[in-house]
Amino acid sequence: MRLLFIQPEFENIGIEYVSAALKREGHATDLVFIPKPFENTSFKVRDDDEGEENSKISKKIESFKPDVIGFSPFTSHFRWSVRKSEFIKQKFPEKFILFGGVHASFIPETTIEEESIDGVMVGEAEIAIVEFAKNFGDRAKLLKTPNLWIADKGEIRQNDLAPQIEMDDLPYPDKDLFYDIFPEYQKRSTFTFMASRGCPYQCTYCCNDIYFDLYKGQQTVRFQSPKYVVEQLKYFKNKFHFNRVDFMDDVLATKLERLEEMLPLYKKEIGLPWVCFMYPNRFTIQESVVKILKETGCEWMKVGVQSADEDYRRNILKRRETNDLVIKLADVCKKHKLSFSFDHILNMPGETTEGLIAAIRLYNRCKPVIVNFGSLIYLPKTQIVEHGLKYGEITEEDVRLINKGLDPMAGKSNI
Structure with a gap:
């Protein structure tokens, strides 16, 4: 499976762990990073850069050819992330859009209501995302993926959580994901x-x-x-x-x-x-x-x-x-x-x-x-x-x- 993450504003350690878990099992990941998408701390999106942001996302989707687009927003990033998912779903309707992270885990029942979101990954994702990737080509198995909330015949399927991962079983976080895309991080x-x-x-x-x-x-x-x-x-x-x-x-x-x-x-x-x-x-x-x-x-x-x-x-x-x-x-x-x-x-x-x-x-x-x-x-x-x-x-x-x-x-x- 090929998963493209989209992240605004700052490095996301959770994404780095999920990416590393996928790469350890032979899957491919990439990232679109938008450093400054907001006008201020009130979560207001900067309209002046939206065309440039969308162009950047489109080019990466066309070149990387992901199966899944992943977002892991905090509450402060959620509306921006939904806005980007709406753009993606309109231009690339075949792409599966998956939300995870803090806000989605807080309130998956509201997150899954967004028309542009196909699935919500609740809680820790290192184990569940590997199962998701393994099941992705089989709809019946995908519907049973742990941690996943997903629409099924007009209803929302809510799957049980995978066990918590043993801490020393965590992979090294995939720092290259951010550092390669945004070299300024390497200069810190x-x-x-x-x-x-x-x-x-x-x-x-x-x-x-x-x-x-x-x-x-x-x-x-x-x-x-x-x-x-x-x-x-x-x-x-x-x-x-x-x-x-x-x-x-x-x-x-x-x-x-x-x-x-x-x-x-x-x-x-x-x-x-x-x-x-x-x-x-x-x-x-x-x-x-x-x-x-x-x-x-x-x-x-x-x-x-x-x-x-x-x-x-x-x-x-x-x-x-x-x-x-x-x-x-x-x-x-x-x-x-x-x-x-x-x-x-x-x-x-x-x-x-x-x-x-x-x-x-x-x-x-x-x-x-x-x-x-x-x-x-x-x-x-x-x-x-x-x-x-x-x-x-x-x-x-x-x-x-x-x-x-x-x-x-x-x-x-x-x-």
């Missing part, structure tokens, strides 16, 4: 990588909240072995010559033992500075944790705080850390000269002026290198949507728009 000093999947927390604004339900009863956090992590990074370092690693994991580790096994090996074999995300809790404030991060090359810790109102954070966001823990983490980082930044979400439902003042005071006390402020984006079916309705920040019509991949809060603020 930082290499993005994920050594795990999932998150132990259920923050109400986050996509991981949905994956808890999707894979209920299964592991919520899974790690690649330290040896396999370092093996991959060593291969990519020799190939791409980057000088920093950005671990994109939701949580790099939950136990000191993993850090003690992985990080000294990383320092020995890779020896490059690195950055990571961490959650402010009783694990991360330990001297032993911050010390090993610093000693093995961590130069930046990105910490999600999101709100300084402890009651709000606990009751609305389902985050149980206290401001005292945030302060202790900041102090231990400063003691070991480890730079850190905070993330804070604005325009959350029920947010008060007092909460914002508390944030100013907390951040002034902690003095991170930078505080990254971002406005809340409502993701379909996340619990924060219910809070938005309760506080009157959004309406039922807004929820319908959110499910369609639109941003009803664009240009609005409750600050």
